[in-house]
Amino acid sequence: MAAAMREAKSLLRREMKQRIAALSSEEKVQQSAIIFKKLTSHPVYQSSQRISVYLSTADEVNTQGILEHMFANNKKAYVPQYIGPRMDMLRLYSMEDYDTLPLTKWNIKQPGEGDQREEALATGGLDLIIVPGLAFTTGGDRLGKGKGYYDKYQERCAKHPGGKPKTIALAFKEQMCATVPVSESDVTIDYVIHGDAD
Numbered sequence: 001m002a003a004a005m006r007e008a009k010s011l012l013r014r015e016m017k018q019r020i021a022a023l024s025s026e027e028k029v030q031q032s033a034i035i036f037k038k039l040t041s042h043p044v045y046q047s048s049q050r051i052s053v054y055l056s057t058a059d060e061v062n063t064q065g066i067l068e069h070m071f072a073n074n075k076k077a078y079v080p081q082y083i084g085p086r087m088d089m090l091r092l093y094s095m096e097d098y099d100t101l102p103l104t105k106w107n108i109k110q111p112g113e114g115d116q117r118e119e120a121l122a123t124g125g126l127d128l129i130i131v132p133g134l135a136f137t138t139g140g141d142r143l144g145k146g147k148g149y150y151d152k153y154q155e156r157c158a159k160h161p162g163g164k165p166k167t168i169a170l171a172f173k174e175q176m177c178a179t180v181p182v183s184e185s186d187v188t189i190d191y192v193i194h195g196d197a198d
Contacts, residue, residue: 008181012143016134019174020059031172031195032062038193039130040069044166048127052078052089052120052165055101055109060132061170061195068095078120080149081111087149089126091118125162129154131169131189140189141180142169154187166190 023031039045051070056063070077071094078089082104090111092098101109111117120126131150135143144150158164169189173196182188 002183005181005183009143009146012135012177012181013146016143016175017059020134020172023172023174028058028062028172032065034195034197035061035170035193036065036069039066039168039170042168042191042193044128044168044191048075048166050076050078050120050124050126051128051130052080052126053130054132055079055098056132057106057108061172063130063170064098066130067092067098071095078126079110081115082108082149083113085147085152087153089120089129089153090115091120121156121160125160126157126165129157129165129167131167133169133171133175133189135175135177135180136169136171136189136192136194137177137180138192140169140192141182142186142189142192143180143182148185151185151187168193171195 045051053063053066053070054060067077077092079092081088081090098109102112104110129150131142133142133144154164154167167187167189168191171192171194173194176192176194
């Protein structure tokens with residue numbers, strides 16, 4: 001069963017990477033703008049004060065405008081730092097702070113290894129996690145990149161006295177699927193916002 005699940009996931013990952021690679025830069029910009037509007041008008045986003053957001057790469061829904069919106073509206077921003085198998089969410093203070101973050105070997109901006117920053121779970125927890133991924137269903141099933149960072153982090157969140165944060169995933173419409181293979185360790189996303197102009 002586990003082998004079949006791994007195979008199903010790896011096939012879908014390949015297909016999704018091809019679909020995303022086929023999108024033009026203009027298409028990604030247009031869909032990111034639609035998603036930005038949907039997210040910033042979403043009641044969960046509006047009522048959340050402590051939000052973690054991924055720092056997008058070229059093949060993901062762009063989150064830079066979301067960060068700008070968060071700072072403009074006095075929300076606290078936390079961004080992922082990946083070290084080995086562990087992901088933490090560290091406080092980001094401004095767009096200037098964002099601009100100075102180093103790039104990892106995967107071309108992802110993140111706080112450097114020795115960077116002493118506030119970790120979300122060490123303080124008040126999170127209200128909302130904005131989640132990346134490769135494939136999604138409207139019901140909230142998610143296929144990530146295979147390292148399980150977000151699933152493991154949400155397990156840690158669930159143990160926090162502040163309780164489990166809401167999750168919103170961002171997706172290009174090409175990343176939406178009728179079904180996504182999920183195993184027991186895969187955490188369902190509360191809301192999936194995609195770039196369809198509906």
